[in-house]
Amino acid sequence: MHNKLIDIAAVILGSMVLFSCSRYTVVQNNDDTVPCSLDIFAMDTYMNLKAYGANAEKALSEAEDRIKSLEKELSVTSDSSEIFALNNSSGEAVSLSEDAVFLIEQAKLLGRDTDGYLDITVFPILREWGFTTGNYHIPDVNIIARLLKDTGFEKIITNGSSVQLPENVQIDLGAITKGYTGDEVIEIMRSKGISSCVISLGGNVQALGTKPDGTNWKVAVRDPYKPETDMCIVDIADKAVITSGNYERYFISDDGKRYCHIIDPKDGYPADNGFVSVTVIGENGLTCDALSTALFVAGEENSADLIRKYPEYDFIIVSDKEIIYYTKGLDGHFKNTSSMAAEVMKVD
């Protein structure tokens, strides 16, 4: 599996590791500010958290605990998770944690608001394609047709802490968990008095405040055609930068075609609607994560309405014609470092 694909350019701090505070690496940068940095492997991906200020170590430790407990609750593959219990409840109502209920309710709302492009009930189809088992293959059309009958986020019944799925309906929160986790980490930082922090959760970047010197964070977005390199840099403060791309998890079939891990809920096939990567930039990580997945599915023909619906969010989309389109809110904050053409998106 390819690790997720945005770097934190801002976090390349010119200078060296000076000493360690317990498991946390303390790095001194040229501004004499001292971030605490923590690397974690969780949610099937590499994460790095950096925080500045007196409480940084404590805040990072709390954030790590929170990430680990969210992973435990929400993982679709771990047989001790709440989502696993829900998916194997044979149609019975199950009482879930606040996090799981919140995410399921948000997923339903965002499913509705994105015209069903985000649909957390595609899980059985995703599994059939081999994305959670490693048994990658193109399923028989009849199997896809049968599995499609048991999808549809509107089938999920929520009532207080209780959630009920009809028999054969199963969910997976993978499209929004990391965005929500970012929001939760940033909230912990804020509550601990941290005013400057940047995190990368498997490439999804989220920042609290600005860099300690008051300038914006510079976040590099990967080139979907050359995932080892960056295609552009955006500068942000207090925002998340979240990408869905066809290069993150995929397999190539015998006919040479690439199939990625984002499923089009309308036909049960991996989405291939003209986009190879979609980056969403905005204050709420969960919404950015949901929109990056939804827009990737909506594709060239159907994304303009959705983009217009979220004017407070910015978007960077790479088409399968190798052109970068970005929304005009990014003008002055976007630097193309690739050989692709980049132009402002026309959505009006």
Ligand code: ADP
């Ligand atoms: P990543 O997990 O690489 O950050 P995304 O945020 O785009 O990428 O989420 C992709 C994941 O979301 C898939 O691995 C799967 O778990 C789930 N998923 C796939 N297609 C959909 C969809 N149409 N709606 C909701 N969730 C989806």
Ligand code: MG
């Ligand atoms: Mg997503």
